[in-house]
Amino acid sequence: MAGNQETTSIEDLLNKNLSGVELDEATRILYGKKLEKLNLSEEAHKLAESADFELAGYIFEAKPEQTRAARKVRIGAIQNKIVAPTTESVATQRDALHSRIGVLIEAAALSGVNIVCMQETWHMPFAFCTRERLPWTEFAESAENGPTTLFCKQLAKKFGIVIISPILERDENEVIWNTAVVISHTGEVIGKTRKNHIPRVGDFNESTYYMESTLGHRVFETAFGKIAINICYGRHHPQNWMMFALNGADIIFNPSATVGGLSEPIWPIEARNAAIANHVYTVAINRVGTESFPYEFTSGDGKPAHKEFGHFYGSSYVAAPDGSRSPGLSRIRDGVLVAEVDLNACRQVKDSWGFRMTQRLDLYAKELQEFIKPDYKQNILKEL
Numbered sequence: 001m002a003g004n005q006e007t008t009s010i011e012d013l014l015n016k017n018l019s020g021v022e023l024d025e026a027t028r029i030l031y032g033k034k035l036e037k038l039n040l041s042e043e044a045h046k047l048a049e050s051a052d053f054e055l056a057g058y059i060f061e062a063k064p065e066q067t068r069a070a071r072k073v074r075i076g077a078i079q080n081k082i083v084a085p086t087t088e089s090v091a092t093q094r095d096a097l098h099s100r101i102g103v104l105i106e107a108a109a110l111s112g113v114n115i116v117c118m119q120e121t122w123h124m125p126f127a128f129c130t131r132e133r134l135p136w137t138e139f140a141e142s143a144e145n146g147p148t149t150l151f152c153k154q155l156a157k158k159f160g161i162v163i164i165s166p167i168l169e170r171d172e173n174e175v176i177w178n179t180a181v182v183i184s185h186t187g188e189v190i191g192k193t194r195k196n197h198i199p200r201v202g203d204f205n206e207s208t209y210y211m212e213s214t215l216g217h218r219v220f221e222t223a224f225g226k227i228a229i230n231i232c233y234g235r236h237h238p239q240n241w242m243m244f245a246l247n248g249a250d251i252i253f254n255p256s257a258t259v260g261g262l263s264e265p266i267w268p269i270e271a272r273n274a275a276i277a278n279h280v281y282t283v284a285i286n287r288v289g290t291e292s293f294p295y296e297f298t299s300g301d302g303k304p305a306h307k308e309f310g311h312f313y314g315s316s317y318v319a320a321p322d323g324s325r326s327p328g329l330s331r332i333r334d335g336v337l338v339a340e341v342d343l344n345a346c347r348q349v350k351d352s353w354g355f356r357m358t359q360r361l362d363l364y365a366k367e368l369q370e371f372i373k374p375d376y377k378q379n380i381l382k383e384l
């Protein structure tokens with residue numbers, strides 16, 4: 001069944017059905033290698049238990065270098081369900097999410113996380129399926145001083161961590177965007193980036209609500225490394241990942257909201273492939289749970305009108321430039337995933353494969369220039 005809500009995770013299925021050498025071999029082939037588990041603080045584990053969320057941590061190693069010290073950074077990925085029903089007021093729903101995420105960020109901080117990222121538009125239900133404007137557009141807020149940014153700023157300062165806060169933004173000209181705000185460990189906003197590619201598939205009627213980014217492929221230099229954010233549907237566009245990497249990102253976060261029926265089999269591939277192809281760490285973060293809306297909506301596919309979006313399957317994970325990846329978080333529970341990574345691995349993989357030399361960007365730049373012309377003729381030869 002697509003998006004079965006009973007299956008906890010693929011790792012759970014493997015662990016229940018394989019053991020010993022067979023489990024080790026399946027792990028090696030599926031995950032690249034078996035990662036060491038990260039010892040997280042007892043306080044963080046206690047918090048996870050009392051507040052009912054998963055907490056897991058893994059270590060990604062790089063080789064020691066003679067001329068550079070290791071550059072170890074702890075990354076946190078947070079996935080969660082909405083808290084209050086979608087029939088509650090906008091403020092009630094948003095405040096309930098703030099309280100919940102406050103606890104998960106605290107667990108990340110207790111786990112030594114330096115940079116944490118939440119899921120796409122984490123401060124609201126994923127209401128774009130409805131195509132109704134009110135009340136959903138009322139969730140849109142200023143990226144610089146809206147309530148969600150103010151909330152994150154005080155947490156970033158309190159814990160000394162960088163927070164990536166993906167929100168629905170309303171700018172000073174009343175234009176709405178799908179945005180990620182990057183807040184420094186000092187509590188100040190470094191800047192924002194916006195979603196480049198907007199889905200028009202199934203119930204993802206997002207082009208009804210907000211505009212495509214005009215900000216390009218910004219990279220943010222934080223105290224803990226250079227980071228970029230490829231928001232959700234952008235992960236299907238390899239050039240989007242590539243441009244963030246070419247602009248110097250070491251870690252590319254992919255805050256998402258996607259459902260089982262649409263994308264679950266491709267989820268483990270896309271961000272992982274991007275890590276290999278672009279010699280960066282990638283962090284794929286998805287929502288969890290089933291969100292239900294007050295009025296029925298249709299998907300334009302002949303199927304009956306419905307009130308539920310489908311199952312957001314979580315399964316957030318981190319992938320490394322060498323192609324190894326962490327196990328995913330649960331498909332059904334809130335969770336905090338912690339990964340200790342050594343950023344030196346990015347250049348090590350680039351050098352050992354020679355990717356930067358073999359990339360031939362000049363070739364593609366020239367061909368793409370031609371391809372975008374309206375009179376472009378495909379370069380196909382055939383027998384006469």
Ligand SMILES: NC(=O)NCCC(=O)O
Binds near residue numbers: 120232233
């Ligand atoms: N939020 C979003 O862009 N979802 C589109 C569905 C997908 O990319 O899997």
